[in-house]
Amino acid sequence: MIKLTIDNRTINVPEGTPVIDAARMNGAVIPSMCYREGEEHLTSCMVCLVKDRKTGKLFPSCSVKVTEGMDVVLMDEEVREARKTALDLLLSEHVGDCEAPCQITCPAHMDIPLMNRLLAEGKFEEALKVVKNDIALPAVFGRICPAPCEGACRRKTVDEAVSICLLKRYAGDNDLENAKPWLPEKQADNGKKVAIIGAGPAGLSAAHYLAIRGYNCEVFFRGDQPGGSLWIEVEAGILPSEVLNKEIDLIFDLGVRFTRKIVVDKDKFMQIKTGYDAVIVAVGSGESGISNWGIASDNHKEGDKGFIADKDTYQVGDTKIFVAGSALRHSKLAIRALGQGKEAAFSVDQFLTGKDVVGEPGMFNSKFGKLLPDELSEYLKESVEGKRIEPDDTFMGLTREQVMEEAARCMHCDCRELTDCKLRLLSDEYKAQQRRFWSLDRKLVEKHIQHDQIVYEPAKCIKCGICIQITAAHKEDFGLTFIGRGFDVVVGVPFNETISEGLKKVALEVADACPTGAISRLNRQD
DSSP: OEEEEETTEEEEETTBBHHHHHHHHHOOOOOOOOOOTTOOOOOOSOTTTEEHHHTEEEEHHHHHHHHTTTTEOOOOOHHHHHHHHHHHHHTTTTTOOSSSSHHSSSSTOOOOOOOOHHHHTTHHHHHHHHHTTTSOHHHHHHHHOHHHHHOGGGGGGGGSSOHHHHHHHHHHHHHTTTTSSSOOOOOOOOOOEEEEEEESSSHHHHHHHHHTTOOOOEHHHHHHHHTTTHHHHHHHSSSSSHHHHHHHHHHHHTTTTTEOOOOOOOOHHHHHHSSSSSEEEETTTSSGGGGGGSOOOOEEEEOOOEEEOOOTTBBOSSSSEEHHHHHHHSSSOHHHHHHHHHHHHHHHHHTTTTTOOOOOOOOOOOOOOOOOHHHHHHHHTOOOSOOOOOOOTTTTOHHHHHHHHHHTTTOOSSSSTTTTTTHHHHHHTTTTTTTTTTOOOOOOOOOOOOOSSEEEGGGGGOOHHHHHHHHHTTTSSSOOOOEGGGGGOOEOOGOOOOOOHHOOSSSHHHHHHHHSEEEEEOOOOO
């Protein structure tokens, strides 16, 4: 046995143990992308760097074995900066978007590509769950949203944008036609009470997402019916009243209380503030008397007066007051208010559970910019030909068959490993900078869809070699190997064979082991 010290703790491990394994045996985590326990290592990513306390030198923990008396520092500022630099270098050659442009542009940040995949396969209930993860009123907003996401859709470069809003609308409408529309599973009642002032898009959204988290929510509003500014769309003939009422009823079914015909003046506001653990102010821009509530406000250059709150958390100072929607800043986009209501719910939950109030969690997002003309054909490999499908009857929307056809037009610009990509997770943790070593002469996107289970995108590959080791261990006839030399080396199938020939036995194992989305399963369902 070898005795060594890791972060001032003396341990004993078998001779020949890599430092990375010695640390993990004792509960410490060293990040890595190119190391897989039990396989040979290539020391290519350099994310597993640690420091020798005696010499002050950094070394890769995956390729250095323990020695008697070794004293290892797992983390300090120098180690952190070195790991970040390693990630910056990996990102400089990584050509791929984590999230699709449509999702980034959506004010509610909905996972549009995943919705499209599910709808194209006829998995309508699963698609609805994806939508409702971010949009509490899909049937409503499928009708009234001005669709900024469609403006960012890369399919426009080919012919016309995917009809995202009509697809979202169908997911909502299809659910409302069920005898028992779907309700998300609620967490146990946590005993906390949240007051929401205003029953428009922001207030309804906040109530929906807080109720799911186990909060007792009461919505106060001055009108006869919840919905706020959404009733303008009803009166304009754009939004059927029964659709709005049905989706609001689903929020009621989550246990949210609605208190009607309440005019909130200074005294009523103070009463609400005293009686609840948190308050979300989500009144419309036309609400009178709010300047007397004792919350700091300012005049925007448009002339609208709104409360002052943190732009990321919607919290007023360090108080239990949160502001969303037009009470914060007037906007003509109801979808923006809806998204802010959801985000405010995240902040309230953090506040009431004693966490740092940081708002809805965001993650590092790789972006490579516009598609080049030669890359359009690569993205169309995952799509179908044909221009945008318009409904035969605008009021009725798309049919089931049209929905599946239109959803199949999506080019799937997102990454299938959205939540599992080690490169993304570590880049987020270490605050990596994608463009620090960026070259204007980037690699071209390629999509090798030559296998019925996986897709290979070489421009996302970090050349870790894990896939090569797996195919060799399982004695694939061709497998994968490094092709070329120096900076031009790529991972591919030898003798110019196809991916389907190279991966006959272990395609899914290779996809699951890949630390990025370079090799991934064709059907992403999470």
